[in-house]
Amino acid sequence: MAxxxxxxxxxxxEGTVAVDRVSFEVARGDYLVIVGENGSGKSTLMRAMLGLVKPRSGRIVYGDGLEKNxxxxxPQQTAAQRDFPASVEEVVLSGCVNRMGTRFFYNRADREKxxxxxxxxxxxxxxxxxxRTLSGGQQQRALLARALCATDAMLLLDEPVTGLDPNAAAEFYEVIRSLNRDHGVTVVMVSHDLSGAMRDAGKVLVMNRGMDFFGSLEDYRTRFAEGMVKGHG
Amino acid sequence: MGDLLRRCLMKRTDPDAPQKRRRGAAVALWGVMALLVLWALFNLRAIGDAFVQFHAFLAYRFIRRALIVGMLVSLCASLLGVTLVLKRYSMIGDGLSHVGFGALTVAMALGFVTSEGLPAFLPQGLRGAVARLCAGIAANPLPFTLVIVVVCAFLLLRISEHSRMRGDSAIALISTSALAVGVIVTSMTSGMNVDVYNYMFGSILAMSTSDVYVSVTLSAVVLVLFALFYPRIFAVTFDEMFARATGVRAGGYNMLIALLTAMTVVVGMRMMGTLLISSLIIFPALSSMRLFSSFRAVTISSAIISVACFALGMLLSCVYSLPTGAGIVAINLVVFIAFSAIDATR
Structure with missing residues (x-):
């Protein structure tokens, strides 16, 4: 089960269709990259997968022991976060809020996690x-640690390397690959950075409101090597 | 050698520019601080006398009452202020205080309603009831004002979250409209009198015994809720999207914070003044953010700064008979400058 x-x-x-009749599945251990131009609905799709946006029609089913929360x-960083006074520890620990249930405070297990x-x-x-004093790469790693506190199974990354310099971006991809391969974390990533993001991807989804393509990286490469679709290479 | 060459070539863009600006700021800020300290040193005796006089003032019940209410309100305002400032909602406090002013003047104007003045086609009993209700509101305007301000808090939050209009413009729109309503209602009824002046700039005489009860309850509620929901409030403040994705009801916490802010503003408004109450929300958080880098430290420091500044401002107000609100803002400004100076020299 997916x-x-x-x-x-x-x-x-408000009447404009952002995502149009999309169907696909993510299985345990997958590394899926969602690409597409600005306004192609990829971030919206990701928010729907998190339950932040309600689909007008269709269903999103969670299975294999995964809960929505x-x-x-x-997420993409907001301007307010850049000068937010918080220690790295506080930020990472805040990933544990979904484990608290009816508790009011973090417990020892949360802190250890x-x-x-x-x-x-x-x-x-x-x-x-x-x-706020960290470099861009360090900030992303701290936010990734927070995301890992919230999950054991699945990471959803929204444009994670935007604003990182090439070295930091390469390092970040390295971290994601290791999480996916060595720790069995399922990864879904929305990205602009096609070459970088796709190097490690297992599957690719090309969004253009509807689905232009969904399949394995090999299929994607053969298809785009033949130049069947323009503008996604 | 290569490094030197590169520096010569890139001479036009001064790599030390940010540092130099920072140094300039530090010099200016420390200059202001030095002047203040010098002034204090030359007036040590006067300052000592002021404390003695303030001690004498504490014998009056209304001063003690104002001190209790003010310190509790400052405490609430500073805690709420940390999240409001960080969420870029600081203008909400300001907007709400203006709405509070409008509501207060309307409440006072209701005191002029008489049963004879109401339309004659209404039954006699209804006219009497309406007139009594209006007189009741005018005699005790706090609950009425509170209801109006709370409703507006919900409205402001919804507008800044959902509307296509930018949040800050929406707040400016509502706050100036409320102020205009207040001014029109006042000039049509009582005219600009001492009461209206006090609403604008605050007065320590405004605190009654019921205000003490209200403020004690309010601050207990704020403190308990803030402590219990501290981890979740942090999560929502730092990253609302992430918090929502992990199942935190961010909308609910935003509402709660707006509600508590509305209550704090209404209770504190008549002492601090409509135009100055939002400083209690903004200043302590901003000052603390200059020096401290963790959310916990900023929160604790804001609470301490806020209460201390209130007490000192109150002293200024009593001894030199300055308007309370203005004195407190002045002290907060000094703290802000001092913290900025320390920050700039680090």
Whole structure:
């Protein structure tokens, strides 16, 4: 059974269709990259997968033990966050809010999970540092550690390398690949950076309101090598 | 050698420009601080006298009452202020205070309603009831004002979240409209009198015993809710999208914060003044953010700064008979400058 199944989903805002009749499945261990031009509905689709946007029609089914609130999300950074006074530890720990249930405060297990993820992403030595003093790459790693606190199974990344310099971006992809291969985390990534994002991808989804393409990376390459669709290479 | 060459070539863009600006800021800020300290040193005796006089003032019940209400309101305002400032909602406090002014003047104007003045086609009993209700509102305007301000808080939040109009313009629209309504209603009824002046700029005489009860309850509610929901409030403040995705009801927390802000504004408004109450929300958080880098430290520091500044401002107000609100804002400004100076020299 798939972790998440998108079944004939259409999303519209004030009469404009942003996502048009999209269907696909994400299985455990997948590495899916969603590409497409600006306004092609890829971020909207991702928000729908998180339950932040209601589809107008169609269904999104969570399975294989995945709950809607247990997805690790790495949103695009907002302007307010850049000068937010918070220590890395506070940021990472805030990923545990979905494990609290009816509890009011973090418990020892939450703190240990946060610490483990900080070690995994090599931000543990920065734990007392302020988030706003970190470099772009370090900030993304801290947010990734937070996302991992929220999930054991699945990461949804929205344009994760935007604003990172090439070295930091390469490092970031390295981290994602290791999470996917060595830790069995399912990865779904929305990206503009085709060459970088696709190097490690297993599957590719090309959005253009509707689905232009969904399949394995090999199929995608053969298809686009033949030049069947313009503007996605 | 290569490095030197590159520097010569890139001479036009000064790589140290940001640092130089920072140094300039530090010098200016420390200059202001030095002047203040010098002034304080030359007036040590006067300052000591002021504390003695303030101690004498504390014998009056209305001063004690104002001090209690003010410190509690400052505490609430500073806690709420941290999230409001960080969420870029600081203007909500300002907008709400103007709405509060409008509502207060309308409440006062209702005191001029008489049963004879109401339309004659209404039954006698209804006219009497309406007139009594209006007189009741005019005699005790706090609940009426609170209801109006809370409704507007919900409205402002909805507008800034859902509307196509930008949040800050929407707030400016509502706050100036409320102010205009207030001014029109006042000039049509009582005219610009001492009461209206007090609503604008605040007065320590405004606090009654019921205000003490209201403010104690309010601050207890704010403190308990803030402590219990601290992790979730942090999550919603830092990253609302992520919080929503992980199942936190961000909308609910936004509403809660707007509601508590509305209550704080209404209780504090008559002492601080409509035009100045939002400083209680904004200043402590901004000052703390200069120095501290974790959310917890900023929160605690805001609470301490806010209460301390209130007490000092109150002292200024009593001893030198300055308007309370203005004195408190002035002290907050000094703290802000001091913290900025320290920040700029780090």
């Amino acid at each position: 972790l998440i199944a998108i079944q004939d989903v259409t999303i519209a805002f 247990r997805i690790g999300y790495l 946060a610490l483990g993820n900080m070690k995994l992403l090599d931000v543990e030595r920065l734990r007392k540092k302020s988030y």
